[in-house]
Amino acid sequence: MTIGVRRRMGVEERRQQLIGVALELFSRRSPDEVSIDEIASAAGISRPLVYHYFPGKLSLYEAALQRASDDLAARFVEPHEGPLGARLLRVMHRYFDFVDEHGPGFSALMRGGPAVGSSTTNALVDSVRQAAYVQILSHLGVSDPPARLELVVRSWISLAESTALIWLDGRRIPREELEPQLVNDFAALAAVSAAYDEEMAALLREIVKDEPADGPFAHLAGRLIALAS
Amino acid sequence: MTIGVRRRMGVEERRQQLIGVALELFSRRSPDEVSIDEIASAAGISRPLVYHYFPGKLSLYEAALQRASDDLAARFVEPHEGPLGARLLRVMHRYFDFVDEHGPGFSALMRGGPAVGSSTTNALVDSVRQAAYVQILSHLGVSDPPARLELVVRSWISLAESTALIWLDGRRIPREELEPQLVNDFAALAAVSAAYDEEMAALLREIVKDEPADGPFAHLAGRLIALAS
Numbered sequence: 001m002t003i004g005v006r007r008r009m010g011v012e013e014r015r016q017q018l019i020g021v022a023l024e025l026f027s028r029r030s031p032d033e034v035s036i037d038e039i040a041s042a043a044g045i046s047r048p049l050v051y052h053y054f055p056g057k058l059s060l061y062e063a064a065l066q067r068a069s070d071d072l073a074a075r076f077v078e079p080h081e082g083p084l085g086a087r088l089l090r091v092m093h094r095y096f097d098f099v100d101e102h103g104p105g106f107s108a109l110m111r112g113g114p115a116v117g118s119s120t121t122n123a124l125v126d127s128v129r130q131a132a133y134v135q136i137l138s139h140l141g142v143s144d145p146p147a148r149l150e151l152v153v154r155s156w157i158s159l160a161e162s163t164a165l166i167w168l169d170g171r172r173i174p175r176e177e178l179e180p181q182l183v184n185d186f187a188a189l190a191a192v193s194a195a196y197d198e199e200m201a202a203l204l205r206e207i208v209k210d211e212p213a214d215g216p217f218a219h220l221a222g223r224l225i226a227l228a229s
Numbered sequence: 230m231t232i233g234v235r236r237r238m239g240v241e242e243r244r245q246q247l248i249g250v251a252l253e254l255f256s257r258r259s260p261d262e263v264s265i266d267e268i269a270s271a272a273g274i275s276r277p278l279v280y281h282y283f284p285g286k287l288s289l290y291e292a293a294l295q296r297a298s299d300d301l302a303a304r305f306v307e308p309h310e311g312p313l314g315a316r317l318l319r320v321m322h323r324y325f326d327f328v329d330e331h332g333p334g335f336s337a338l339m340r341g342g343p344a345v346g347s348s349t350t351n352a353l354v355d356s357v358r359q360a361a362y363v364q365i366l367s368h369l370g371v372s373d374p375p376a377r378l379e380l381v382v383r384s385w386i387s388l389a390e391s392t393a394l395i396w397l398d399g400r401r402i403p404r405e406e407l408e409p410q411l412v413n414d415f416a417a418l419a420a421v422s423a424a425y426d427e428e429m430a431a432l433l434r435e436i437v438k439d440e441p442a443d444g445p446f447a448h449l450a451g452r453l454i455a456l457a458s
Contacts, residue, residue: 111351122340147401155391159418162387163380172376181421188417189388192410195452223424 015053015063018043023064027102031061031109062120065109069124072098073131084139084207085183085216091135092160092179099164100175107168110161132157140207148193148200156186184220244282244292247272252293256331260290260338291349294338298353301327302360313368313436314412314445320364321389321408328393329404336397339390361386369436377422377429385415413449 009017021043025034036057040047054060075094078087099106109121136153137145145153160182167178190207194200211217238246250272254263265286269276283289304323307316328335338350365382366374374382389411396407419436423429440446 151392151395151402154395155388158391159384159388162384166380166383173380177425184421185418188421189414191453192413192417192449195449196406220421220424224420
């Protein structure tokens, strides 16, 4: 008889399995509401065995968040090919996929709270923001950004976060509309900065000069000119 | 001899004094680094007497944050007179005054962390965001905002927060430049939304129709047209 006999997992394999099970549960409901009992039951092991691998719920939550952070940061990676607007649009699509998959857990994390506000979780959130920042600079071909460009990129990242959070709260605007809107918001914030700073203006001209006439930036410009007239 | 003799304070007066002293200390350094001993010493009373009024540092921190939140929300209030851009610019000026006065405490609060991530502190932060949201809608003359307008206003509020936090981190861009930039960012985000939605376009036309030719919105439009050509 081998049917029904559970193969014994190695330590690292069991840890990885528990992280996967926990991430699934922490994604679907607020982490505050997920118990160790529930994680043990979903993993098919006893509660004491969970504690054998993780000293407590916070350490399991942090391990799950680490996996989710790695996953999200990997989605920011995009080949350096083709128009910038189209690249950013593809990243926005993968970003909303992630937000969609982890909705309640993403909301709970970003809105803060006792269960999720440890220094480790804050550091993980910051590391994902930093990964996004580094990717954007690399696509812009800038290694030593002036302060105004850093402000545009970092503040836009926070705009993308708040847009995703507002979307999750009722999903009243289709994400297919928000993804190109965020690409255009980036261009708009850069344009506002460029309107008052020559260095930013030169940078923006460099960025848009290779954008195609049917890309999102040109499309936005056309719509805005139509709106203004 | 009355010189040097300290008048006894009433309970509420003493509480208010302690809150003021604590807010001053929590504003100048990260709240994690401020001790009850230090607050007691700054207030000129003993440590046990502080505990007589507040059960612990968290409750004193929450009371100080409540006062700061009320203060900030009061700065959002602006007469319903004159062009909208100029009104928002005055609010941005008072907002940066507040951020300047409470720099390290503001950063610590908004970046989260164990000492500041209680459900009470999160609720206070949300209440200030909500106060800003309500004020903006009232100036726009909108009582039942469509989802796209709510998104523009709320995500712009988060943009203003992140801009202030980035400013505090080194102050590499003068605040006199960031205040009008945020006013223009609001117009830019609304314009992006309006470019793809007729209801937002109608609302934006209504907003800008009374803006003067020498106001920030018209100025931005002029700069952008110059930039695009």
